[in-house]
Amino acid sequence: MNVMLLGAKGQLGSELISTLPKGIKLFTYDVKALDISNKEQARTVIMEQKPEVIINAAAYTAVDKAESEREKAYQVNVTGAKNLAELAKENNARLIHISTDFVFDGLATSPYKEDSPTNPVSYYGETKSLAEKAIKQAIPNQHVILRTAWLYSSYGNNFVKTMLKLMQDKDELNVVSDQQGTPTYAKNLAQVIWQCCQQKELTGTYHWSDEGKITWYEFAIAIQEEALKRNLLSKKTSINPIPTAQYPTPATRPGYSVLDKSKISEALGIKPNPWRENLGQMLDILKEK
Numbered sequence: 001m002n003v004m005l006l007g008a009k010g011q012l013g014s015e016l017i018s019t020l021p022k023g024i025k026l027f028t029y030d031v032k033a034l035d036i037s038n039k040e041q042a043r044t045v046i047m048e049q050k051p052e053v054i055i056n057a058a059a060y061t062a063v064d065k066a067e068s069e070r071e072k073a074y075q076v077n078v079t080g081a082k083n084l085a086e087l088a089k090e091n092n093a094r095l096i097h098i099s100t101d102f103v104f105d106g107l108a109t110s111p112y113k114e115d116s117p118t119n120p121v122s123y124y125g126e127t128k129s130l131a132e133k134a135i136k137q138a139i140p141n142q143h144v145i146l147r148t149a150w151l152y153s154s155y156g157n158n159f160v161k162t163m164l165k166l167m168q169d170k171d172e173l174n175v176v177s178d179q180q181g182t183p184t185y186a187k188n189l190a191q192v193i194w195q196c197c198q199q200k201e202l203t204g205t206y207h208w209s210d211e212g213k214i215t216w217y218e219f220a221i222a223i224q225e226e227a228l229k230r231n232l233l234s235k236k237t238s239i240n241p242i243p244t245a246q247y248p249t250p251a252t253r254p255g256y257s258v259l260d261k262s263k264i265s266e267a268l269g270i271k272p273n274p275w276r277e278n279l280g281q282m283l284d285i286l287k288e289k
Contacts (some may be wrong), residue, residue: 003197004051004093005029006036006084007058011156012098016057027051031058037082039087046087053197056084056097059128063102066124067250073127081131085138094142095135096196099205101149101181103129106254108152113260114147114205121156122220122251132205144196145205146189146264149257150219153186154285160217163223164286167237177217177241181257184209185278195268202267210275217241226280230287 001024007013008028020026027049036042036058046054057078060066066073081097088095102125103118120126135143153157160183164174192208213223220239227233244253265271 001025001053001197002027002049002051004046004049005055005057005183006034007056007092009029010057010059011151011153011158012057012186012189014155015153015186016055016193019187019190019194020062021194024194025113036083037075037267039083041088042083042106046091046093050091050095051230053094054084054088055098055193055197056081056095059098061124063122063124063253066127068123070123073124076129077135077195078130082134082138086134087142088142089139093276094144094197095139095202096144096146096193097131097135098193099132099147100125100128101147101209101254101257101259103132103147104254104257106179106256108256111258111260112207112216114207116191116265121254124251141203142164143204144202146193146196147205147207148184148189149209149259150181150183150184151189152183152282154282154289155186155233159183159219160223160282161286163220164227164232167227167233168235170237170288172238172240174240174242174247175217175220176216176244176247177256178243179253179255180213180215181254182209182212182214182259183219183275184278185275187280187282188273188278192264192268192270193225195270197280199268206264206267208264209259209261209272211261212275214275215241222276222279226276226283230283230284232287269278
């Protein structure tokens with residue numbers, strides 16, 4: 001099976017490469033090699049490689065910068081996704097597109113299902129929501145939209161690695177304690193994406209994250225505890241819970257973004273690991289590195 005991966009140098013792209021199953025010929029592209037907002041450039045590459053599946057892990061993900069860099073965010077997240085969907089249709093390929101919990105407003109009190117109404121509260125969320133709509137319109141039966149949340153990995157930049165660095169450098173940290181969600185270990189997400197690739201009949205929107213529900217503050221506490229166990233930190237840092245109001249950012253974050261994973265669990269016969277178990281696995285890899 002020929003598969004084309006966009007966003008190959010991001011944390012998810014890196015995990016997709018590291019978990020590549022046998023029998024798949026993978027063509028990888030980062031933003032320098034292929035600008036997905038340039039349709040003709042993308043068309044040339046897709047016609048040359050003839051992928052059966054296109055995985056779009058490319059995105060403008062700087063949530064706060066998106067509020068001021070709107071055109072840039074739109075070009076990558078909306079125009080790029082629309083281009084890939086239309087080119088998938090032209091070339092009879094399936095598109096697996098990675099989306100986000102940011103399409104929701106965070107006002108729910110129980111896990112979001114795939115058909116829960118979308119109502120983004122940030123411009124980044126708006127572009128991801130528009131991308132989903134464009135894909136569904138262009139290729140209603142040739143796509144898998146996979147929403148995820150709080151992504152981290154041993155590759156790239158993410159909350160876990162940022163916390164480890166801050167804990168090593170500082171004696172005290174303030175972390176938001178009134179936003180609830182679930183982390184997602186990108187390695188596990190990558191393995192799910194490969195299963196989606198191989199299930200040729202699979203189509204529609206699905207959710208995937210680790211299992212459980214925590215706040216960013218609780219996540220930071222756990223990162224420190226697990227890192228100290230593995231001697232990844234040489235000291236303990238004081239971590240204080242603070243409300244979102246005390247940590248203003250240009251973009252609004254959903255206050256609640258737990259995703260219901262039962263649909264994909266049933267479709268693929270898999271269950272997500274508890275978030276803390278996955279955190280431990282990722283820190284073990286960091287330690288080896």
